[in-house]
Amino acid sequence: MKALLRSVGFILVCLAGGAHAATLTLDPVLWDPTPSGLLVTGRASGVGSSLTAKVLAGGGERWRRTVRIASSGRFGIAIPPGVLQAGENVTVRVEAAGIAHQLSLSVISPGRSLQHLISRITFGPTPALLKEAKTLGWTKFLDRQLRPEAIDDSVANQAAARLPTQETYQLQFYFLYRMLSTQAQLRELMTWFWENHFNTHLLKHGNRQWELKENTQFRQHALGRFRDLLDVSAKSAAMLYYLDNHQSRKGAINENYARELLELHTLGVNGGYTQKDVVEVARAFTGWNVASWETGEFVFYASQHDTGPKTVLGTPLPAGRGIEDGEAVLDLLARHPSTARFICTKLARFLIADAPSQATVEDCAQTFLARDGDIRQVLANLLTSAEFFSDRSVRAKLKTPLRYVTSVVRALEPERLGTHDLTWDMYMMGLGLFVQPIPTGWPEESSAWIDSHRMTQRLFFANYLPFKGPDPDYNPRFTYLVDPKGYFARLGLETAEAICGWLFQVLAGGDYTPREWEIAYSLLGDGFTLNDKEADQKLRKAISFVIGAPGTQRH
């Protein structure tokens, strides 16, 4: 049934037929039709410079517009939000010079759309990803993203492997580059999730290679078992220094790691532990240390370990053991019901809604426990939950600065990617990669990112990003949309309606108001062509406006 719902067919009907020189065709639509805005493109020849586009529904005409055709024959029809209704079959029909073509569309609810899934499990759509996802369909696209080992990501991997990581900005760019370029988007998204869940602060220990190593290991286990992720973090030099466990010795314990392990990494603050447990866990991890600054290799120093008997969460750990104490604590925590609930809550907040329902979390926690913390299964559970499909979850989250910047850059595919500016822009919006001093990591709730200052920073970014290249003060380390005309030409988008329609779809998820449309459209103007003398400038202005528009802030 689900598969049927997803398989929205593109039925092309040629009413005129015959061997006319005049042709009119509509392209396959890149998005699932929903009540949000929808862009339908096509090409025409020999029919003049305009056509009439109509939406037919329920036996009558729902909407119509006169659509300009570019001299190349390309045209785009931007059906505004609110025209289509979920659950109905509609026909998009174009007519010109006595011929007509039409396309039948099944309109589905936004929660079940491919674009909702893409917006939550990737760093934002690229033109290529939209095509790939539409070809695969909802279920297969998710399956593919859940099995990154089967994705050939060699191009992105090789490019990333050539990037330097000696300096902080280089390391930040390396991580950002992977987010922007990888085909395995969900794995990269989850790498970020774990990186942030097990937050470490680069400036506290100062060793960039430790962060790189930890990041690589999180990527390796991003969709694997929670126990393995816990192991990566507990033995990471970055973590051992960040939360001071390297200083904790028999008879002279440091509680910092133990407390945050319980409070922030596993059980959650109300997960049922006491101060006594914090102390016992700290004792269990005495001797867990870093072998050398250069390699960041984990080492267990038996001589520093407290070998006395311990009791953690009511479970006795016998005396006389070594590294087994810490391992036993990690085993205990990785399989604890409070951990299942805590991790599921965070994941649901990350993927579904700021305040996920108890039912969603409990169901996810069942999977977590039954599948021994298999994150792939946990994600599959959440992404097929009723709450994920609910229209209430759609576009209900404010993108974090990271999701905002990555989604804008991925959609626009700048020819030159700056190594310095994007991570700085994000930092100005409140999120610094690898430099969050507080062990909670960066919040995922929308409300944490809404204030006058941070929203203004987003608009500064929108204002400047499309203009960096032509600016006389242009810094070659900055991101640059070298050729917006070429970008739209490659996509076959040449009229004002096609271009604005694309920008609002790919950046703002088809979420725009008539007034927003009017502003963006006026920046190009009715007769706009890519050959206009001022085309470059006009396009940059329109891009700028849509990057800063309300719809682009949300997913």
Added chain:
Amino acid sequence: MRRRTFLTSLAVLSGAALLSPRWALGQSGPAQKTLIVLFLRGGNDGLNTLVPYAEPRYYQLRPTLAIPPPGRPSGAIALDGRFGLHPALAPLKNLYDLGEVALFPAVHYPNGNLSHFESQKFIESGDVVARKQGWLNRYLSATASAAGNRPWRAVAVGAELPFALQGQFPASVIASGEGQKFWGGWYYKVNPLPGWWREAYAGRTDPLGKRLAQAVGQGLDDVQRLESLPPTSGTYPDTNFGKSLKRLAQLIRSDLRPEIIALDLGGFDTHARQAQTHAGVLSDLATGLAAFYTDLFDLRHSLLLLVMSEFGRTVRENGSAGTDHGMAGLWLALGGRVRGGIWGDWPGLADNRLIAGNYLAPTVDFRDLLSEALARYLGADPSTVLPGYASRLLGFLA
């Protein structure tokens, strides 16, 4: 006063009122006084900030970390024969001698929570549970209609809005750095984007859309207002905190003087090798505050600065020459109306006086300090802001 004169002056008054644009918009003038709430994030080690050097037990509990008594090298700065300031706080000594610094060495709440995030949430909620709205926001909301709808009544200086200011009342966040402007380049004679964006956001009516519209509108207004902020002649340290305090002084001297300002200083979570890091943040704190106080010396009778942290630290040093999360800790109040000195009972460091043998016991509930600021300084009824709490005023405000 004769009836005629009285009528004339009344007419002049109402004439002025009608002419003043601010009045015409239904906004009241700049605040007559400002409460500044500074949160030291991470749990400041109160014992090494205000040092109980007269207590031998202090030196037993902290064999390597204790601040030596006054007179010794790197010794504490004696205040009253019992307590002394960490040497890095030397810049505050003058203000203390002026009688305008109150120190509260043992402030917290019953059953102290050892989590940073819980304890910060409690204190900023003005409660011993986490609430949805910060205590300053509750005060601002409760007095919003009387205060009029004026911009910058409440401002956070820094990169984010501290929880104390979060809630329905829309406080502004103002960065301390420069360059908060829209870029016009050579593409726009007048950059139309801010205006268009304002319109676009204002056109959204769903709950998240409305919140974004509010923040964007306020942010765009702030960008304009910041351009006319008066300069200040004070000399501030070249640190983020110094820059924030400079921005604070400019705000207070502006004709949109805020009534409430909140800001943060981080770096107090000193689990390891505390001696250096703690001295560093205390020095930043003291140098900055002294510069600020000097800069605004003429206004100090209309300033109250409350300095707080989520908890103190363990009285015993840990195995890493640091201290772990504790309970009662040091709060400070500065201002022209503050009665200087050391306030509240000192619980002592004897084993039977400590909680769990490692935490300083609170003798002053933090809500009493908030209540006093509310009642005596802001003229508000504490019970509306801190409902259900029966406050006990110490009298540290004249």
